[in-house]
Amino acid sequence: MNFLAYSAVTTAVYSENLPSLVEEIAHKERVQEPAFIIKCWKPTLRSIGQSMSTDGLKKILDDLKPKDEQLQMCLYLKHHHILK
Secondary structure, eight states, X not given: OHHHHXXXXXXXXXXXXXXXXXXXXXXXXXXXXXXXXXXXXXXXXXXXXXXXXXXXXHHHHHHHSOOHHHHHHHHHHHHTTSOO
């Protein structure tokens, strides 16, 4: 039940209320936390987006694409059970 402590559940857990608690935690994880992050970063990202050219954005996206060397290393590590 560590996930209950992590999720800041303060309600006593019983078999009757467990489904509603899990639903509440799921809602928090899937909706509330991302919404909070979006709210915090929105002004910064908006100003960056307004000042960036299409080519600048394309360069950022291209830089995020995996390179051959990165893929080879990942496959090597997985093959040798170093990376799971």
